[in-house]
Amino acid sequence: xxxxxxxxxxxxxxxxxxxxxxxxxxxxxxxxxxxxxxxxxxxxxxxxxxxxxxxxxxxxxxxxxxxxxxxxxxxxxxxxxxxxxxxxxxxxxxxxxxxxxxxxxxxxxxxxxxxxxxxxxxxxxxxxxxxxxxxxxxxxxxxxxxxxxxxxxxxxxxxxxxxxxxxxxxxxxxxxxxxxxxxxxxxxxxxxxxxxxxxxxxxxxxxxxxxxxxxxxxxxxxxxxxxxxxxxxxxxxxxxxxxxxxxxxxxxxxxxxxxxxxxxxxxxxxxxxxxxxxxxxxxxxxxxxxxxxxxxxxxxxxxxxxxxxxxxxxxxxxxxxxxxxxxxxxxxxxxxxxxxxxxxxxxxxxxxxxxxxxxxxxxxxxxxxxxxxxxxxxxxxxxxxxxxxxxxxxxxxxxxxxxxxxxxxxxxxxxxxxxxxxxxxxxx
Numbered sequence: 001x002x003x004x005x006x007x008x009x010x011x012x013x014x015x016x017x018x019x020x021x022x023x024x025x026x027x028x029x030x031x032x033x034x035x036x037x038x039x040x041x042x043x044x045x046x047x048x049x050x051x052x053x054x055x056x057x058x059x060x061x062x063x064x065x066x067x068x069x070x071x072x073x074x075x076x077x078x079x080x081x082x083x084x085x086x087x088x089x090x091x092x093x094x095x096x097x098x099x100x101x102x103x104x105x106x107x108x109x110x111x112x113x114x115x116x117x118x119x120x121x122x123x124x125x126x127x128x129x130x131x132x133x134x135x136x137x138x139x140x141x142x143x144x145x146x147x148x149x150x151x152x153x154x155x156x157x158x159x160x161x162x163x164x165x166x167x168x169x170x171x172x173x174x175x176x177x178x179x180x181x182x183x184x185x186x187x188x189x190x191x192x193x194x195x196x197x198x199x200x201x202x203x204x205x206x207x208x209x210x211x212x213x214x215x216x217x218x219x220x221x222x223x224x225x226x227x228x229x230x231x232x233x234x235x236x237x238x239x240x241x242x243x244x245x246x247x248x249x250x251x252x253x254x255x256x257x258x259x260x261x262x263x264x265x266x267x268x269x270x271x272x273x274x275x276x277x278x279x280x281x282x283x284x285x286x287x288x289x290x291x292x293x294x295x296x297x298x299x300x301x302x303x304x305x306x307x308x309x310x311x312x313x314x315x316x317x318x319x320x321x322x323x324x325x326x327x328x329x330x331x332x333x334x335x336x337x338x339x340x341x342x343x344x345x346x347x348x349x350x351x352x353x354x355x356x357x358x359x360x361x362x363x364x365x366x367x368x369x370x371x372x373x374x375x376x377x378x379x380x381x382x383x384x385x386x387x388x389x390x391x392x393x394x395x396x397x398x399x400x401x402x403x404x405x406x407x408x409x410x411x412x413x414x415x416x417x418x419x420x421x422x423x424x425x426x427x428x
Contacts, residue, residue: 001030004318007041007067007098009089010079011049014103014130017307018077019053029311035318041067068092075317077310078102083110094118094126099326101313103130103306109204109220112211116331123327125320127313132205133158135305136298137312138284142212143332149288151213155428156250158205160280160300161189161196162228166247167278170236176229188280199225199248199263206250209284210261214254216337218261224342226264235352235421238382238392239267244350245275246423258340267350267425274428285428343401348377348425350394351407354417357389361415365393368413372406374398387417394425 008015022029022039030036042055043064050060064080067073068089076093080086083106090107093100095118102108108115108131119126129139133156142151157163165179174182180197183189195201203223210218228248239246249266252259268275273295277283282300287293299305320326355361362379369376375396382390395403411419 001034001036002322003036003038004074004321005038005040005072006075006077006314007043007070007073008039008077008079009043009064009067010077010081011042011044011046011053012079013303014306014310015044015077015079016049016053017303018079018310019055021304021307021311029315033315033319035315035322037314037318041070041073043067064089065092068096068098073098074321075099075101075314077314078104079310080104081106083107087111090115090126091118094122094124097122097124099125099127099317099321101127101310101317103128103310105131105201105204105208106220109207112208112219113217113331113333120327120330125317125326127317128208129313130306130309132208133282133284133296133298133309134160134300134302135308136282136284136296136300137309138209138296139212141296142209142286146286146288146291146294149290151254151286151288153251153253153287154206154209154213154284155252155274156202156206156209156282156284157247157274157277158250158282158284158300159196159199159202159248160282161193162199162202162248163277163282164188164280165197166228166231166236169231169233170240170245171278173233173237175233176231197229198227202248202250202263206252206261206263209250210252210259211333213252213286214259214335214337215332216259216335217333218252218259218339222261222339224262224264228265230421231265232421234382235350235423238352239350239423240270242394243270244268244425245270247274247277249274249426251426254337255340258338260340260345262342262345265423267423268428272428343399343404345400345424346397347400348395348397348427349403350392350421350423350425351419352421353391353393353410353419354385354388355391356415356417357384358415361389362391364413364415365391365410368409369393369395369406372402372409374403374406390420
């Protein structure tokens with residue numbers, strides 16, 4: 001049985017999980033996969049981690065270049081993150097003829113074509129299952145199991161931090177600040193939560209999924225992203241009264257020779273499977289022309305779930321090395337589909353206003369909507385505050401551009417105190 005030797009660069013949360021899994025299951029993997037996988041080199045700038053993980057000093061270094069230059073290393077695992085040093089490590093490993101396994105969503109979302117082309121040029125594998133959904137298998141199914149389908153849509157709850165916060169806001173009435181503080185105290189949110197709460201993490205992940213699903217190329221910078229900072233408990237409660245649930249949804253859809261891709265808080269029917277995904281769990285909902293609707297659900301982050309995906313990729317690459325069939329599936333982005341501008345979107349909208357509590361206000365607001373071709377599905381007065389009456393409008397499907405133009409005009413009306421919330425409504 002061949003021994004495939006692996007170098008691990010980055011011994012943080014996921015890296016330590018990789019060490020743990022391979023220690024516990026190396027013999028099982030040999031039996032089930034037919035290859036022996038040995039972690040032989042380790043690199044991390046924090047030397048204390050070597051002793052903490054019980055790694056032999058002779059196998060450890062603070063210089064990633066030493067791992068890349070080791071002729072005995074067959075596979076390099078990159079778990080540094082980011083697009084600076086990590087990019088150099090990944091491209092350096094590929095140029096050295098070593099296959100790479102990474103969990104780096106930022107790199108694959110911004111430099112995916114460069115990385116995949118480099119792997120193809122050097123005849124090696126690049127695997128990145130853990131870059132989206134942590135331990136949830138989704139990259140592999142899209143590239144292999146569902147390849148016989150034309151994928152028409154991918155919807156995802158792909159950020160555990162925001163999903164936990166929205167769950168607590170929905171179930172316990174917490175406001176945004178209290179939900180964030182609790183998430184940080186429980187280790188679900190970083191001290192700087194910007195990437196999570198502003199939708200940037202989800203944007204990188206849906207860029208990767210859209211690229212694979214639609215055989216095109218989408219980068220994270222092309223994905224319009226809105227976060228959850230402005231959501232209030234009353235919006236979540238009002239949505240529930242109308243049998244809707246608010247989730248931060250990453251959306252990618254095929255649309256008339258283009259791709260509709262975006263991330264934002266979304267009202268979806270409470271009966272939809274995605275609405276049932278709570279806490280730190282993630283779910284990715286894929287629609288194909290042959291398979292129909294499928295959903296992949298599980299833990300989207302954490303040491304062992306993400307490490308599970310990394311080790312799964314390592315086993316697959318090891319089998320490719322053993323059989324001599326590397327680089328079977330490289331970059332599949334052969335179509336040149338434009339990313340549709342957000343203004344071209346057509347969907348429903350939930351709008352909460354605070355207006356003067358006097359006759360004629362509803363007619364004035366409705367008139368502006370009508371002048372812009374926006375049809376109102378329902379209007380409800382919820383409560384009266386010291387600032388005025390709180391009114392909730394829900395529109396029929398309409399143009400984003402038209403709705404935004406109408407709201408700009410409505411905001412300027414003397415009888416309108418504020419536009420408190422605008423949330424898109426999707427009938428998935």
